[in-house]
Amino acid sequence: MKHCVIIGGGIIGLCTAYYLSEVGHQVTILDQSDGRTGASYINSGILTPSHIVPLAAPGMISTGLKYMLSSSSPFYIKPRLDFDLIRWVWHFYKSANRNHVKKSMPIIERLNSLSSGFYQDLHKRGHLDFHLEQKGLLMAYKTNRAQDQETRVVLEAQRLGLKVDSLSPKEVFALQPNIEMAIKGAFQYHCDSHATPQMFMSAMKNHLLGQGVSIVNHSKVLELHTQGYSVNSIETASETYHPDEIVIASGVWTKSLLKKIGFFLPLESGKGYAINVNGTTGIDLPAILMEAKVAVTPMHGFTRFGGTMEISEINSEIKHHRVSAIERAARSYYPSINITSKSLDQAVSGMRPLSPDGLPYIGRVKSFGNVVVATGHGMMGWSLGPVTGRICQQIIDRESPVVDIAPLSLYRHS
Numbered sequence: 537m538k539h540c541v542i543i544g545g546g547i548i549g550l551c552t553a554y555y556l557s558e559v560g561h562q563v564t565i566l567d568q569s570d571g572r573t574g575a576s577y578i579n580s581g582i583l584t585p586s587h588i589v590p591l592a593a594p595g596m597i598s599t600g601l602k603y604m605l606s607s608s609s610p611f612y613i614k615p616r617l618d619f620d621l622i623r624w625v626w627h628f629y630k631s632a633n634r635n636h637v638k639k640s641m642p643i644i645e646r647l648n649s650l651s652s653g654f655y656q657d658l659h660k661r662g663h664l665d666f667h668l669e670q671k672g673l674l675m676a677y678k679t680n681r682a683q684d685q686e687t688r689v690v691l692e693a694q695r696l697g698l699k700v701d702s703l704s705p706k707e708v709f710a711l712q713p714n715i716e717m718a719i720k721g722a723f724q725y726h727c728d729s730h731a732t733p734q735m736f737m738s739a740m741k742n743h744l745l746g747q748g749v750s751i752v753n754h755s756k757v758l759e760l761h762t763q764g765y766s767v768n769s770i771e772t773a774s775e776t777y778h779p780d781e782i783v784i785a786s787g788v789w790t791k792s793l794l795k796k797i798g799f800f801l802p803l804e805s806g807k808g809y810a811i812n813v814n815g816t817t818g819i820d821l822p823a824i825l826m827e828a829k830v831a832v833t834p835m836h837g838f839t840r841f842g843g844t845m846e847i848s849e850i851n852s853e854i855k856h857h858r859v860s861a862i863e864r865a866a867r868s869y870y871p872s873i874n875i876t877s878k879s880l881d882q883a884v885s886g887m888r889p890l891s892p893d894g895l896p897y898i899g900r901v902k903s904f905g906n907v908v909v910a911t912g913h914g915m916m917g918w919s920l921g922p923v924t925g926r927i928c929q930q931i932i933d934r935e936s937p938v939v940d941i942a943p944l945s946l947y948r949h950s
């Protein structure tokens with residue numbers, strides 16, 4: 537049995553704790569927050585085998601430049617004179633090509649499908665009480681352009697064995713008769729499921745506490761002290777820990793922690809927003825509103841509208857014009873939806889940890905043999921939590937991982 541300290545109590549940290557404690561390790565999770573906020577709580581909850589295309593794809597650079605001219609656009613890179621950002625954009629640019637997309641699609645699909653299976657398994661085991669439904673995902677479009685764009689993805693998805701149907705607005709209405717959508721059509725991916733993030737997070741934490749895992753909130757890791765080829769102590773304001781193994785699953789903050797031990801990881805943060813609408817909206821099917829890039833999820837007791845990818849420095853500021861843009865998009869696709877000003881005032885934000893090529897980073901730091909890093913999951917971190925947790929456990933136990941982790945190497949941009 538080893539003592540493992542996990543820095544970060546988001547979805548990646550909790551799932552890692554789950555699999556480490558399951559095989560008998562002693563686990564401590566340190567988190568700087570109150571353990572109730574951030575990307576892992578406010579995300580759209582969609583388990584995404586359908587999302588086979590990485591963010592770095594052909595056309596994203598020109599789309600990004602075009603969107604930068606509009607303050608309410610769904611994708612935005614805030615210009616800043618920062619060497620880290622310049623390096624990240626360079627790696628993003630190098631990855632935004634067909635060859636990279638072709639190579640990445642089967643990797644992303646495999647990770648997502650495995651992780652979806654792990655969620656189903658956690659649900660079936662019954663020791664975690666959380667909401668999980670498999671109703672697929674609608675990619676709903678209004679324009680020919682979006683339809684053509686998604687048609688190309690659908691062909692690739694079908695080649696990978698995913699079941700996708702093309703639906704007319706009437707067919708969508710037949711499946712979701714309590715609300716009309718103003719769309720030209722939709723593709724329905726049958727493989728996706730959805731969950732209510734805060735419900736899962738709190739069920740998981742209760743389970744972990746019951747298994748003897750220690751979860752310490754308001755506990756920011758300030759220093760990592762090294763000795764030879766390992767990090768031998770972790771310092772917070774009030775405690776010093778001497779673990780055998782360390783997992784850095786600190787989301788967008790991972791880069792600054794790694795800098796403390798002299799390792800640079802290209803990682804930026806992509807802020808997104810969520811608006812919750814309580815009660816019944818008539819929306820039964822999760823959807824992506826394609827032109828607006830807004831995700832809509834019927835959760836346990838409320839509907840969540842999530843969107844925006846704002847690449848900026850780490851901050852939790854709510855930009856009201858972006859929240860309004862999500863609300864406008866919701867009304868344009870669901871003309872009868874009513875989003876109150878209270879819901880808008882209570883909009884929340886979270887930061888996605890973005891690698892430049894859209895693949896996560898999972899692996900050991902070479903220079904310090906007891907440090908494992910798991911981050912960079914971008915738009916798929918919720919989906920990939922369980923598979924990442926399992927892989928981290930397998931790395932620590934020196935087992936062969938469930939997938940080949942070479943493409944996820946921390947050193948692939950060096």
Ligand SMILES: Cc1cc2nc3c(=O)[nH]c(=O)nc-3n(C[C@H](O)[C@H](O)[C@H](O)COP(=O)(O)OP(=O)(O)OC[C@H]3O[C@@H](n4cnc5c(N)ncnc54)[C@H](O)[C@@H]3O)c2cc1C
Nearest residue numbers: 544546547548568579580582757787789808916917918919
């Ligand atoms: C609007 C929105 C919608 C999304 N929708 C989806 C979706 O539908 N499906 C999907 O798969 N993904 C989705 N995502 C992405 C997903 O939410 C993220 O990829 C995922 O939550 C990242 O999890 P994480 O554990 O890596 O990071 P986080 O959740 O950010 O957790 C990292 C934790 O580390 C802690 N920490 C950081 N530094 C320190 C330190 N020095 N000391 C101690 N603690 C520290 C932080 O407090 C934080 O709690 C969405 C994201 C957003 C913003």
